[in-house]
Amino acid sequence: MAKKITLPITEEDIENLKAGDSVLLSGSIITGRDAAHKRLFELLEEGKELPVNINGEIIYYVGPAPAKPPYAVGPAGPTSSYRMDKYTPALLDRGMKGMIGKGARNKEVVDAVVRNHCVYFAAIGGAAALIAKSIKSEELLCYEDLGTEAIRRYEIEDFPCIVVIDSKGNNLYESEPPKYRVSD
Amino acid sequence: MEIRKIKADTVTKTVKQLFMDCNYFIDDSITKALKEFKEKEKSPVGRDVLSQLLENNEIAAAEQIPICQDTGMAVLFVEYGDKVVIEDGSFKEAVEQGVREAYDEGYLRKSVVSDPVFDRINTKDNTPAVIHTEIVKGDKIKFLVGGKGFGSENMSAIKMLTPSYGAEGVKDFILETVRKAGPNPCPPIVVGVGIGGTFEKAAQLAKKATFRPIDTENPDPRYAAMERELLENINKMGFGPAGLGGNTTALGVNIETYPTHIAGMPVAVNICCHAARHKEAEI
Structure with missing residues (x-):
């Protein structure tokens, strides 16, 4: 049974989420991937103000395909998270509460998730047409010049994902495969 | 003429x-494989992921969206x-x-x-x-x-093996590449392998191998056997659908070969996600 969570996510929500939980998220999230992360990170390094308020936000690693009328958004599945590993700890230390992506994270990210009491969700890679059905609208926030990589705000309803790294540091990508591994 | x-x-x-x-339209061989592997998948989460991929592909085809x-x-x-x-x-x-x-x-x-x-x-x-x-x-x-797509492209690798590595060396390198990719390339994956030729020829063959329907096999029975053995061993790794655990890590392994130099045995492994998109036409 999937847990329904209404965003913004609370400390209590995060405390109760465990690696392996199926979750349906509703509310608002922001998007960003490689190029946007690089820009945000560089601004933080220079001690400058960010163009979006990341405090309490969940960021979705996505670069959507264009919307085909009459749809509000195009197919929008997750992109590989590890490419954001270099930038993620700094964003979590500044108040971001979670990420939605796919695939493994490095130790620095897991440590930052635990240190800041955050959560990492995985959406299903390649299920872009299905996922788009739970995205109700989009709004451009900044970095329009990046095209698909711009930072947007999505209003989502019952967006399906799975807790992969919880606030205690439990990691589904570490714990699950060994259960199904067959040695000769 | x-x-x-x-x-x-x-x-x-x-x-x-x-x-x-x-x-918009996934290859029939992928749909068939997703259904077959779903029946055999031991992980409940894994079965659910495979169902969602099948549903996703139906939506894409019906609405003609990616x-x-x-x-x-x-x-x-x-x-x-x-x-x-x-x-x-x-x-x-x-x-x-x-x-x-x-x-x-x-x-x-x-x-x-x-x-x-x-x-x-x-x-x-x-x-x-x-x-x-x-x-x-x-x-x-x-x-x-x-x-x-580059989520899987980034997990690909090439190695200039030398003849003494033999078939075992080839298989080890392919398995090592898939293991390193782990949950990242959107499993279940299709593994394209190019063996022989030169550095760039092997890589081209590997890409071409990912464009071959997965219900076909290499015409040389020795390579066809290698394809089957590799698929079986990859699915023992446990990564499973979406990397969340299970016995469906790959849907198919396709090998293409070319003659090579007396001193060499290049092997390229091109990883492709379950959305293995390819089409052909002749004019």
């Missing part, structure tokens, strides 16, 4: 249709008949125009940047494409194309 004239516009229209179709938002960099293998002359334009420009129109009018994502290291500015029309052209005998042009 007479010289045959083909209009540049015919090339453009063919290429455009192929790229739109390959992004299966995955990463509609890829456009890759074409072209067999160009030596009796063909392009009329009213050039072949290269006609192909690029087909890619441009497909990605623009087909609501496909533009994912190409102009310069790999410094500028990284989106070209906004998904060109240029990667075009591999072989001149063959005849008066036709055959296209084998695919949109290659």
Whole structure:
């Protein structure tokens, strides 16, 4: 049974989420991937103000395909998270509460998730047409010049994902495969 | 054989249709494999992921929208008949125009940047494409194309093995590459392997192998056996659908080979996600 969570996510929500939980998220999230992360990170390094308020936000690693009328958004599945590993700890230390992506994270990210009491969700890679059905609208926030990589705000309803790294540091990508591994 | 004239516009229209179709309609062999593996999948989460992928692909086909938002960099293998002359334009420009129109009018994502290291500015029309052209005998042009997503492309690897490594060395390198990729390339994956030729030939063969339907096998029974053995061993790794655990890590392994040098045995492994998109046409 999937847990329904209404965003913004609370400390209590995060405390109760465990690696392996199926979750349906509703509310608002922001998007960003490689190029946007690089820009945000560089601004933080220079001690400058960010163009979006990341405090309490969940960021979705996505670069959507264009919307085909009459749809509000195009197919929008997750992109590989590890490419954001270099930038993620700094964003979590500044108040971001979670990420939605796919695939493994490095130790620095897991440590930052635990240190800041955050959560990492995985959406299903390649299920872009299905996922788009739970995205109700989009709004451009900044970095329009990046095209698909711009930072947007999505209003989502019952967006399906799975807790992969919880606030205690439990990691589904570490714990699950060994259960199904067959040695000769 | 007479010289045959083909209009540049015919090339453009063919290429455009192929790229739109390959992004909306998954190959039948993938659908068949997803269904078969779902029956055998031991992980409940894994079965659920496979069901969602099947549902996703049905939505994409019914609504003619991309299966995955990463509609890829456009890759074409072209067999160009030596009796063909392009009329009213050039072949290269006609192909690029087909890619441009497909990605623009087909609501496909533009994912190409102009310069790999410094500028990284989106070209906004998904060109240029990667075009591999072989001149063959005849008066036709055959296209084998695919949109290659980079979540899986980034997990690919090549190694210049030497002859003493033998078949075991080849298999070890392929398995090591898949193991390193782990949950990242959107499993269940299709593994394309190119063995032989030179450094770049092996890589091209590996890409071409990912464009082969997975219900086919290498015509040489020794390589066909290697494909089956590798698939079995990859599915013992436990990564499973979406990397969340399970016994469906790969749907297929396709091997292509080419003669090579006395001193060498290059092996390239091109990883492809479950959205293994490819289409072909002849004009």
